[in-house]
Amino acid sequence: MIPEIGHYALVLALLLAVAQSVMPLVGAARRDVAWMETGRMAAFAQLAAITISFAALMQAHVVSDFSVLNVVNNSHSLKPMLYKVAGVWGNHEGSMLLWVFMLALFGAAVAGFGRNIPPTLKARVLGVQGLIGVGFLLFILVTSNPFARVYPAPFDGNDLNPLLQDPGLAFHPPFLYLGYVGFSVAFSFAVGALIEGRVDPAWGRWVRPWTLVAWTSLTMGIAMGSWWAYYELGWGGWWMWDPVENASLLPWLAGTALLHSAIVVEKRDALKTWTILLAILTFSLSLLGTFLVRSGVLTSVHAFAVDPQRGVAVLGLLILATGGGLLLFALRAHALKIGGLFAPLSREGALVLNNLLLSVSAAVVLIGTLMPLLLDAFGHKISVGAPYYNFITPFLTIPLILVMALGPFMPWKRADLPGVLSRMWVVALLTLLSVMLALWLAGVKPVMALVGIAMAAWAGFGAVWEVAERVKLFRVPLADSLSRARGLPLGAWGTAVAHAGMGIAIAGMVGTTFWLAEDVRVMKLGDKASIAGYELGLDKVEDLNIANYRTEMGHFNVSRDGRQIATLTAERRWYPVAKMQTTEAAIHTTFYSDLYIVLGEENPGGGGWVVRLYHHPLVPWIWIGSLVMVLGGCLSLSDRRLRVGVPSRRAAPVAPALQPAE
Amino acid sequence: MSAVTRHRLLLLLPLAVFLILGGYFALGLTRDPSILPSMLIDKPAPVFALPGLSEGEKGLSNADLTGKVQLINVFASWCAPCRVEHPLLMRLANEQGVTIHAINYKDKPDAAKAFLAQMGNPYTSIGADKDGRVAIDFGVYGVPETYVIDRQGRVRYRHVGPLMPFDVDEKILPMIRELSK
Numbered sequence: 001m002i003p004e005i006g007h008y009a010l011v012l013a014l015l016l017a018v019a020q021s022v023m024p025l026v027g028a029a030r031r032d033v034a035w036m037e038t039g040r041m042a043a044f045a046q047l048a049a050i051t052i053s054f055a056a057l058m059q060a061h062v063v064s065d066f067s068v069l070n071v072v073n074n075s076h077s078l079k080p081m082l083y084k085v086a087g088v089w090g091n092h093e094g095s096m097l098l099w100v101f102m103l104a105l106f107g108a109a110v111a112g113f114g115r116n117i118p119p120t121l122k123a124r125v126l127g128v129q130g131l132i133g134v135g136f137l138l139f140i141l142v143t144s145n146p147f148a149r150v151y152p153a154p155f156d157g158n159d160l161n162p163l164l165q166d167p168g169l170a171f172h173p174p175f176l177y178l179g180y181v182g183f184s185v186a187f188s189f190a191v192g193a194l195i196e197g198r199v200d201p202a203w204g205r206w207v208r209p210w211t212l213v214a215w216t217s218l219t220m221g222i223a224m225g226s227w228w229a230y231y232e233l234g235w236g237g238w239w240m241w242d243p244v245e246n247a248s249l250l251p252w253l254a255g256t257a258l259l260h261s262a263i264v265v266e267k268r269d270a271l272k273t274w275t276i277l278l279a280i281l282t283f284s285l286s287l288l289g290t291f292l293v294r295s296g297v298l299t300s301v302h303a304f305a306v307d308p309q310r311g312v313a314v315l316g317l318l319i320l321a322t323g324g325g326l327l328l329f330a331l332r333a334h335a336l337k338i339g340g341l342f343a344p345l346s347r348e349g350a351l352v353l354n355n356l357l358l359s360v361s362a363a364v365v366l367i368g369t370l371m372p373l374l375l376d377a378f379g380h381k382i383s384v385g386a387p388y389y390n391f392i393t394p395f396l397t398i399p400l401i402l403v404m405a406l407g408p409f410m411p412w413k414r415a416d417l418p419g420v421l422s423r424m425w426v427v428a429l430l431t432l433l434s435v436m437l438a439l440w441l442a443g444v445k446p447v448m449a450l451v452g453i454a455m456a457a458w459a460g461f462g463a464v465w466e467v468a469e470r471v472k473l474f475r476v477p478l479a480d481s482l483s484r485a486r487g488l489p490l491g492a493w494g495t496a497v498a499h500a501g502m503g504i505a506i507a508g509m510v511g512t513t514f515w516l517a518e519d520v521r522v523m524k525l526g527d528k529a530s531i532a533g534y535e536l537g538l539d540k541v542e543d544l545n546i547a548n549y550r551t552e553m554g555h556f557n558v559s560r561d562g563r564q565i566a567t568l569t570a571e572r573r574w575y576p577v578a579k580m581q582t583t584e585a586a587i588h589t590t591f592y593s594d595l596y597i598v599l600g601e602e603n604p605g606g607g608g609w610v611v612r613l614y615h616h617p618l619v620p621w622i623w624i625g626s627l628v629m630v631l632g633g634c635l636s637l638s639d640r641r642l643r644v645g646v647p648s649r650r651a652a653p654v655a656p657a658l659q660p661a662e
Numbered sequence: 663m664s665a666v667t668r669h670r671l672l673l674l675l676p677l678a679v680f681l682i683l684g685g686y687f688a689l690g691l692t693r694d695p696s697i698l699p700s701m702l703i704d705k706p707a708p709v710f711a712l713p714g715l716s717e718g719e720k721g722l723s724n725a726d727l728t729g730k731v732q733l734i735n736v737f738a739s740w741c742a743p744c745r746v747e748h749p750l751l752m753r754l755a756n757e758q759g760v761t762i763h764a765i766n767y768k769d770k771p772d773a774a775k776a777f778l779a780q781m782g783n784p785y786t787s788i789g790a791d792k793d794g795r796v797a798i799d800f801g802v803y804g805v806p807e808t809y810v811i812d813r814q815g816r817v818r819y820r821h822v823g824p825l826m827p828f829d830v831d832e833k834i835l836p837m838i839r840e841l842s843k
Binding site: 237240241242273277280281284291315318319322323326327329330333334370372373374386387518520579580581600601610612 | 669670673674676677680681683684686687688740741742743749752753768776779780781782804826827828831
């Protein structure tokens with residue numbers, strides 16, 4: 001009964017989405033307030049309906065209702081409760097339901113919070129949001145109904161893919177989807193503005209918090225996914241340039257560009273056409289990611305459930321949304337007025353360069369990801385892997401990081417480079433010291449590692465010093481600096497914190513890429529091994545039956561300089577229902593590095609186990625840095641300037657010279 | 663062409679690029695890479711001779727491919743799915759006694775050796791395909807790929823992507839047994 005209610009609520013949500021799209025769009029065109037208002041109500045009602053539907057599916061998973069096909073295929077009565085809940089979105093149908101749930105959440109949020117947005121623009125945004133909802137709800141109902149029943153109901157389920165049975169599953173997809181789907185609001189704002197035929201600084205200010213929410217969530221989601229891959233998959237990598245990983249990086253790159261270009265729209269009334277295009281493209285790249293993951297056009301480690309039939313449907317949605325958005329762009333973008341002018345050497349200039357580099361990076365990743373597909377159409381067979389990305393990454397990231405630290409020091413409109421550089425001498429000095437420290441600790445080779453550390457330090461110290469400069473640290477009494485710091489807008493803090501986070505993350509990436517130490521050996525009980533100054537002993541290996549898997553658990557003791565510092569357990573698990581094996585690495589983490597142990601197969605010849613040992617210098621910084629970036633996003637988001645918004649739209653645009661610089 | 667028309671044509675560009683891309687996607691959907699049959703199925707493996715990972719080491723050529731049923735696995739140290747399937751190859755070689763040859767695709771020999779030292783070496787012989795030319799002859803779509811070669815040195819089956827336990831149990835092993843009769 002409950003699954004039927006969920007199914008019914010989903011159909012109801014589709015009808016409400018139709019109402020949410022048609023009525024406000026027509027209402028906005030006819031300036032009919034009642035019709036426009038219907039959009040808001042429909043958005044709330046749609047959220048309620050999808051919530052009921054989502055709750056119904058969750059109930060089926062939690063009580064292991066094996067008369068529901070989705071539960072049979074993805075669950076097992078012995079599965080731990082956390083994964084019964086998380087398993088709701090650990091499969092295609094459920095994850096699509098989560099997708100529309102998030103979409104409705106954002107729709108309702110725009111309806112509820114966007115009080116200062118002019119009614120026609122708001123109605124159009126809600127309408128476009130509703131249209132996207134119609135597409136995806138139809139997709140779910142027609143091709144991937146999560147509530148389909150089976151008769152007769154089997155006694156037990158097929159279990160969830162063991163790689164997904166990890167706390168990471170509970171949090172990684174929701175954050176990722178919050179990011180993907182969040183960009184739909186930026187898309188809707190762009191399309192709404194194109195229909196209205198105007199983009200002004202106020203538009204930039206309205207669209208920015210939504211982009212920021214999406215960007216922050218996506219950053220969190222990607223970081224969690226990478227962390228999950230790092231500790232769960234057991235090969236000790238944190239990024240593999242897998243097509244599906246790239247699919248999440250693409251909207252992140254475009255979204256980061258959008259975040260920055262929207263600032264230029266808001267502050268300087270410039271870059272409008274470009275920002276609109278970016279908003280459309282960012283969401284399109286999110287959709288593209290969905291398409292790549294669901295359709296199976298590319299082979300990937302993530303291709304858990306692919307189905308070409310669904311691929312066709314998602315491709316249809318992608319073409320309608322992106323094609324529609326870009327068509328509207330082609331027809332209407334010329335109506336947007338060209339805004340404020342600026343010299344190439346200015347903060348706007350730096351932001352343009354940032355946009356250029358980020359867009360090129362996105363293009364490079366897109367080409368790398370799609371290359372097998374594109375060339376296959378010509379009958380060529382080629383694949384692009386890590387070598388391609390490793391070759392090209394430095395050329396794009398080094399200038400990006402250089403500009404990232406410089407930009408905030410530059411004033412709007414016109415800057416003088418010598419002046420800016422002279423304000424950054426402290427940053428240059430600290431960067432030099434960091435490189436010398438790295439040189440002392442790790443030696444001159446590989447040289448790229450030193451370049452990488454220089455980049456990280458430049459970005460990190462640059463962000464810190466920018467705040468220090470603003471509060472006139474050491475130039476006025478400390479109390480004055482503190483009161484200046486309190487007076488700084490949260491948005492400025494957000495920028496500095498996020499940029500510093502990027503620097504920290506880069507240090508982590510550089511450290512683990514260039515200074516990794518690894519060792520493979522056969523260890524018998526009582527054997528000792530050493531790596532990077534740690535001594536390890538294998539104490540015990542035991543076989544256990546736990547929940548829905550069997551495990552071989554190796555106990556290691558770790559000591560350093562003769563003192564025991566930790567005992568670690570590394571596991572090799574066998575999931576009999578899913579017929580799959582997973583490894584659970586043992587990780588001993590300090591702030592500066594990770595010791596990472598994987599228990600391998602039993603040695604077929606002379607007893608003992610194959611054990612792999614890794615020492616990852618600085619690797620925790622990747623995720624610490626990502627969290628700092630997320631914190632920066634949250635700080636920016638709580639800036640009251642974003643909530644208060646712009647008091648009212650003026651009929652005539654204000655001359656740029658009269659606008660406040662900050 | 664006036665500046666205004668040029669500007670408006672420029673605005674059309676994103677749509678045009680996207681539509682071309684969309685066409686490719688539609689085309690891509692008609693082919694499923696994981697069951698994409700090789701053009702070589704039931705034909706002799708292409709003629710090739712690859713050097714070993716380092717000088718003096720034995721490489722891989724057609725001459726190695728006749729006599730018994732065996733597998734060719736295309737791998738690279740930089741490829742993530744290869745690591746996923748590697749324990750399975752180890753088991754195939756050690757427990758089932760299957761002969762597995764390798765084409766090491768666009769890799770640095772040192773990196774490949776480190777990979778094998780780390781994960782174990784299930785391969786009877788390894789050919790280093792540094793520029794990927796032999797892989798092109800085989801029609802390699804992406805790494806990893808696995809080919810079943812029969813006693814006459816003909817390609818009988820092609821698997822794209824990482825091998826999973828059920829691929830081995832349900833396809834590869836039955837096929838090897840069938841061909842070995």
